[in-house]
Amino acid sequence: MRNIIHLQDVRKAYGRKVILDRVSLDVPEGMVIGLLGKNGAGKTTLLKCLLGLFKVDAGKSLVFGDDSWHLSAGVKASIGYVPQGYRPYPWLQAGWLIEYTASFYPQWNSALTAKLVKDWGLDLGARVDTFSEGELQKLLIILALGHEPKLLVFDEPVASLDPVARREFLKMILDVVSERPCTILFSTHITSDLERVADTVAVLRAGRLDLCGGIDVLKESVKRIRFHCPAGVLPVLGDEGVINSYVSGQQAILTVRDYSDARRVSLEKISGARVEVEDLNLEEIFLEMNR
Amino acid sequence: MDNNARLYFQISPASGVPIYRQIYDQVKIGIAMGKFVAGEFLPSIRDVSKSLEVNPMTVSKAYSSLEKSGIIEFVRGQGMRIPVKAEGAAPVDVHQERLTLLIKEVINSAQQLSLDEESVVQKLRAIWEDVHHA
Numbered sequence: 001m002r003n004i005i006h007l008q009d010v011r012k013a014y015g016r017k018v019i020l021d022r023v024s025l026d027v028p029e030g031m032v033i034g035l036l037g038k039n040g041a042g043k044t045t046l047l048k049c050l051l052g053l054f055k056v057d058a059g060k061s062l063v064f065g066d067d068s069w070h071l072s073a074g075v076k077a078s079i080g081y082v083p084q085g086y087r088p089y090p091w092l093q094a095g096w097l098i099e100y101t102a103s104f105y106p107q108w109n110s111a112l113t114a115k116l117v118k119d120w121g122l123d124l125g126a127r128v129d130t131f132s133e134g135e136l137q138k139l140l141i142i143l144a145l146g147h148e149p150k151l152l153v154f155d156e157p158v159a160s161l162d163p164v165a166r167r168e169f170l171k172m173i174l175d176v177v178s179e180r181p182c183t184i185l186f187s188t189h190i191t192s193d194l195e196r197v198a199d200t201v202a203v204l205r206a207g208r209l210d211l212c213g214g215i216d217v218l219k220e221s222v223k224r225i226r227f228h229c230p231a232g233v234l235p236v237l238g239d240e241g242v243i244n245s246y247v248s249g250q251q252a253i254l255t256v257r258d259y260s261d262a263r264r265v266s267l268e269k270i271s272g273a274r275v276e277v278e279d280l281n282l283e284e285i286f287l288e289m290n291r
Numbered sequence: 292m293d294n295n296a297r298l299y300f301q302i303s304p305a306s307g308v309p310i311y312r313q314i315y316d317q318v319k320i321g322i323a324m325g326k327f328v329a330g331e332f333l334p335s336i337r338d339v340s341k342s343l344e345v346n347p348m349t350v351s352k353a354y355s356s357l358e359k360s361g362i363i364e365f366v367r368g369q370g371m372r373i374p375v376k377a378e379g380a381a382p383v384d385v386h387q388e389r390l391t392l393l394i395k396e397v398i399n400s401a402q403q404l405s406l407d408e409e410s411v412v413q414k415l416r417a418i419w420e421d422v423h424h425a
Contacts, residue, residue, distance in 0.1 A: 032346060170344055178337060178347050195304040199348050216309035216352070278399070279307025 003062075004029050004151055004183045005050060010059035012045055019045045021207040022059070027185060032177060034194035035187040036286055037204035043187040044084060046204065047155050050185075051081055063151065077105060080149035082140045084156050088128065094139055095124030098146070105147040113146045120168065133160035141169065145176070152176070154186035158193055166193065173197050191282040201282065203289055210289055211257075215282065222285045223259035227252040229273035243288050255280075255288045296339040310345055314353035319362055320389050322373060333363060333371040 005027035012020040019042045027033055037043045048054040049061055052068040061068040064075045071079075089097055098117075102108040117124060120138045131139065137160050144152065158166045170193060176182050188194060194201055195215060202212040211218075222243070229250045241258040252273075256263070259277065268275045280288065300317050302310055321327045333339075336354060340347035354371050357363045363371045401411045 032348075167344065171341075174340060174344060174346065178340060192305050195310070196345050199346055216311055216349070219307055219309045220312075276398075281305050281307045283305070284307070 002029055003027060004031075004064060005185065006060070006062040007046075007050065008060040010046075010049060010061055011057045012042075012049055012054060013057055019207055020049065020056075023204075023207070023209050024059075025202060025209060025212060027183060029183055030177070030181055031200055032173065032184045032198045033186075033200040033202060034198040035185065035202050035204060036189065036191065036194065036282075037187070038189065038290060041204045042207045043204055044155055047081075047153055047185070047187060051079065051153060077147060078150045080144035080147065080152045082137075082144045082154045082157055084159070086140065087136065088140075090127065090129035092128050093125055094122060094128060094131070097128060097139070098124070098143065101143045102146055107148070108146050109148050110146075112148070113142050116142045116145065116172070120165075134162060134165050137161055138165065141172070145172075148180070150182060152182060152184045152186075154184070156188060157186055158188060158190060166190075170197050191286055195282050203286065205290065218285060219279065219281070221259050222255065222257050222280055222288070224278040224280055224284075224288075225254045225256060225259070225264070225267065226276040226278065227254070227267075227271055227273040228276070229271060244291055296334040296342040299334055300339065300343060302343050302345060304345065310349045311353040311356070314339070314350065315356055316388075316392070318353075318357055320392075322362065323386060323389070327373045329373055329375045331373045332366075332369065333373070335370055 003026045005025065007023055007025040010020055010023045011018070023042075023046060035043050035046065045054060049056050050063060050068055052063075052071050055069050063071060064078060066072055066075045089100075092100070094117075098113055102110070102113075116138075120142075122135060122138060122142075128136070128139070137157065141154075141157065144154075158169055161169060173184060174197060177184065186198075199214060199216075200212070201215050201218065203210045229252070241256050243255040243257055244253075245255070246253045264275060264277060299321075300314055302313055304310055306313065308316075318327065318333070327333075333354070334342075336347050336350045339345075339350045343350075354363070358365055358371065361374075364374050366372050397411065
């Protein structure tokens with residue numbers, strides 16, 4: 001499978017403040033990948049570097065094989081992007097904004113945009129500046145989908161949506177991926193949305209890509225292990241693959257990134273303790289990584 | 292039709308158990324419990340994805356692992372089916388597995404409430420007695 005996005009050792013700094021530090025990421029065709037990170041972790045900067053809206057200081061950033069800073073018209077026509085906090089043409093009626101946007105593209109799926117307008121109950125006669133945050137977000141998503149892009153990039157798409165609209169957004173993503181080959185990259189800090197629709201998650205922490213992998217694999221390999229050792233003091237357990245550890249008397253809690261049943265057995269052997277393994281969901285894994 | 296798959300599966304995406312694994316376990320247990328009958332077809336990947344609102348790749352992964360384990364079979368042009376000879380699937384084993392899952396849930400909740408093993412076991416005994424004598 002070819003890579004739609006290829007980042008290699010990307011670096012971006014503002015003055016002395018390093019925003020992205022040697023970020024490498026490959027996104028193959030058809031992947032739905034969620035970019036997870038705290039506020040200020042560098043998510044938006046990463047997306048903007050990728051789309052050629054910011055210039056990287058060092059490293060390589062390719063989209064559909066084109067250098068991000070010199071994207072061809074053809075590649076641009078294959079990308080749909082919904083930025084954060086963008087309010088276009090406040091005086092324009094929503095319907096006109098859709099028409100206007102459509103006129104820039106050689107191909108535009110009016111049936112699709114009409115369906116989404118109807119599904120999401122948008123008033124095409126209303127001026128853009130009368131739209132609520134949520135309505136605006138829906139409108140921007142529709143504008144990004146009209147030309148049926150092969151790559152969709154959303155920056156915090158659900159942050160301003162209520163739970164019902166968030167579900168609708170997720171449904172829309174699932175519709176898109178089940179109907180045609182499409183690669184989707186979105187940033188978020190709402191982990192429960194990722195768990196439903198994304199197959200892969202990349203965790204950005206202080207400008208570095210901390211972790212990237214399949215959500216299933218992540219849930220199966222990152223585990224919290226509890227030791228109960230009534231007989232005495234726990235031996236040193238080593239810190240290989242340990243994300244966090246907490247030891248207190250005869251109890252210990254380890255969070256490991258490479259759990260396996262074999263590891264459990266060997267831990268039981270060397271510690272002589274009773275071992276319990278706890279499953280972690282994405283939010284808990286994210287919190288453990290950020291401790 | 293769209294909500295059909297909701298009758299088959301109950302998914303909690305925010306669980307620590309991967310979604311594909313939840314579907315896998317529910318099919319396996321469903322067969323043992325008689326929820327799925329031999330020869331029955333599972334809802335299509337598309338239907339499950341749509342009605343449960345999860346990525347179709349996840350459903351596909353669950354189905355193909357089930358197929359690999361011989362729990363379901365692929366019938367060309369028709370989809371995934373519970374094999375007619377599913378009776379041999381050692382129901383006792385699966386009941387044990389079901390029980391283990393339920394007890395794990397209890398243990399998890401107990402730990403959240405900072406209850407220790409002893410008090411959980413005591414409670415279990417007490418309730419067991421109650422149910423028996425009722």
